[in-house]
Amino acid sequence: MQLFKSKATPDAEGYFETVAAAVVQPGELTAVTINGRKLLLTRYEGHVYAFSAQCPHAAANLGDGWLSRFKITCPDHEYCFDVRNGRILWPADENYRLKLFVAKEDNGVIKVKL
Ligand code: FES
Secondary structure, three states: OOOOOOOOOOOOOOEEEEEEHHHOOEOOOEEEEEOOEEEEEEEEOOEEEEEEOEOOOOOOEHHHOEEEOOEEEOOOOOOEEEOOOOOEEEOOOOOOOOOEEEEEEEOOEEEEEO
16 A cells, blocks of 8 residues: 655756646646646637636635636636736736646647646
């Protein structure tokens, strides 16, 4: 019985391998966990975006939210964020920001830098 999961290690450039590139599709959220950190992946206009699954407002799971083009809406209080740059879209008078991570497609795999 394995009690502890082994820690993933990054490549020489600091990227962690996540899932096959074909899994990450526009309009869909793909949940991945890297060393206990929960992230969401999506694709928009050919680019892959990675961001924390934890809403910056009150820590709801954005994986249960709604994605429309580049806009993720939180399921708890419906704050909206732009996955391309992390900026809040609604409500405009709040300063919360989505935590983004650098992501790239490399040899058919999505890699993320933490
Ligand atoms: S927890 Fe996400 S908007 Fe409040």
